[in-house]
Amino acid sequence: MAELTTPIVFVVDDDQHLREALGNLFASVGMRVELFGSTAELLARPAKISAESCLVLDIRLPGVSGLDFQNQLAKLGNNIPIIFMTGHGDVPMSVRAMKAGALDFLTKPFRDQDMLDAVANALALDRSRRESDGARSALMTRYESLTAREREVIALVTSGLMNKQIAGKLGVSEITVKIHRGHLMEKMGVRTLAELVKAYEALRPVLDKSGKT
Template identity: 45%
Template sequence: MTTLHIVDDDEAIRDALGWLFQSRSVPVAGWASAREFLDAWTAETAGCLLLDIRMEGMSGLELFDRLRAQGCRLPVIFLTGHGDVPSAVSALKKGARDFVEKPFNDNDLVDRVIEALAFDAEQRAREAGQAGVAARIASLTQRERQVMELVVAGRLNKVIADELGISMRTVEVHRSHVFEKMRVKTAVELTRLLTSAG
């Protein structure tokens, strides 16, 4: 489930932020420390991270670096005090999504988080689609793959038959299997599918 993860060692701020986001129907999970979130994080954790830059123990910046090192691509928005802006800018260069200075405008913060949640959902849907296409390609035989590549290159069945040294009928059978396994009806659909999946 797509959730906003609020990591802040100040319980009052965590509660206030939690209330703010729940009032806009954003699912929220609160974490009292960077370590607590790091221990719970898995690759399946979806959503967005709202991180206080300064915390006791592990800072928000340290948590961000450790998560990136472990392959976490959750969008991260830092909450910063005035003196932390240079650190936040440096985090942006390393791939953080945004930072918001305290005191912040409630609506502005919620809007930025909703954008980040939508970005994460789109990214996950795209990756799931790519994984699905990769699995379909993996189900093809070597000959079916060769036929598919030539179909996508715009070759006619007769030309494919000549290039692969097989009969037109065999090309038609392979082509039919490719379309069935790839769940498409036309060469145009097949090309579009492969292009969108990268």
């Protein structure tokens, strides 16, 4: 079970000696590591990853380049942090990669400590993202337990309307709004209006995308 939660680093480089050197480096500080000679090999791996992870990727690879692979991952909705390894002549390409969302790039040859520092930052970022995604998923489960009327009320409450105004908009009594408001706050696991607004705003990107608002 401990292995499932141990941070994992994926390394993709067609240079076998460099791959193995990086594998030994990451293993020496207690990280799991998986080595691949091409992006195709990585894609063939089972997709589910339960632990925080990052990708150390050579920008020049046979077949699909590191930059093209970064674009593929983005289209798949995979936002694993990426650290690019580059040659001196690849710096302009690396700048493009950074603009497209890469976390860092190291020019070969690089110091072991620079690579370890970059990976530590990437894993910390992925851990933070996973925690945020987990909290949002829990909130979404709570939101989906609301009735259709409660969803109408939460949207109006968090927009700043008073109970009386909400009652007028929905054509119901003010006491009915208060009842719905009490129920939805209990279901959302919040005690104050400020907490409710914060929770609803955290869900807005998901709700807007799915059309559930």
